[in-house]
Amino acid sequence: MGNASVVIVSHSRQLAAGLVELAAQMAGPSVHLAAVGGIGDELGTSAPAIAEALRGCPVNSPILLFFDIGSAFMNCELALELVPENVRQRSTLVDAPLVEGCIEAAVAASLGQTDREVITAAQKARTMLKVAR
Numbered sequence: 001m002g003n004a005s006v007v008i009v010s011h012s013r014q015l016a017a018g019l020v021e022l023a024a025q026m027a028g029p030s031v032h033l034a035a036v037g038g039i040g041d042e043l044g045t046s047a048p049a050i051a052e053a054l055r056g057c058p059v060n061s062p063i064l065l066f067f068d069i070g071s072a073f074m075n076c077e078l079a080l081e082l083v084p085e086n087v088r089q090r091s092t093l094v095d096a097p098l099v100e101g102c103i104e105a106a107v108a109a110s111l112g113q114t115d116r117e118v119i120t121a122a123q124k125a126r127t128m129l130k131v132a133r
Contacts, residue, residue, distance in 0.1 A: 004109035004118065005032040005057035008102055009050055009067040009076055013038035019102055027106035032058055045072045050079035054087050062115050063091040064122070066102045092119060100125035 006023065010016040016037030023033055034053040039046050050065075057063050065076050073093070080088050092115070094101060101122035108121040 003030060003032070003058060003061045004105075004115075005034065005061045005063045006102060006106050006109070007034045007036060007050070007053050007057070007063060007065050008098070009045055009065060009072045010035075010037040010098065011043045011045055011068055011072060015068070019099060022099075023102055023106040026103055027110040031106050031109045032061060033106065045075040047075040047078035047082060050075055051082035054079060054083045054091060057087070061090070062118075063087070064105055064109075064118065065091060065093050066096065066098055066105070066122070067093070068098050094119055094122050096122035097125045100128055104128075 008016045008019050010019070013035070014037070016035035020033045020035040023031070034056060036045070036050050036053045038044060054063060067073050067076050076093055080091055094105065096105070104125050105118050105122040108118040113121070
């Protein structure tokens with residue numbers, strides 16, 4: 001996947017920015033990361049802000065959209081309607097845990113895995129044990 005883009009959508013600007021910071025440390029510079037969170041100083045998500053982040057991804061890079069809860073998914077879908085077809089076609093909404101899934105995807109993408117392998121890595125985060133007992 002190489003030059004992948006990961007767009008993180010959260011109701012919280014701080015959560016999205018912190019996750020970008022963490023993913024960047026884990027994945028390195030080969031993965032484009034973008035944070036979209038909050039509406040002004042309030043919690044929330046914005047389809048136009050998400051669309052802007054999508055348009056800001058490098059041309060021809062596959063784009064993976066990660067989102068937190070509720071309306072974030074709805075606004076991601078709406079944002080996909082606001083962007084050009086060439087951006088929409090290379091964008092995928094990833095149904096995975098936000099933090100663990102994003103980290104797994106960013107690392108897998110940095111290792112050059114295929115789109116499908118990166119998405120599968122993110123989705124496997126659903127069953128990841130955090131504490132071995």
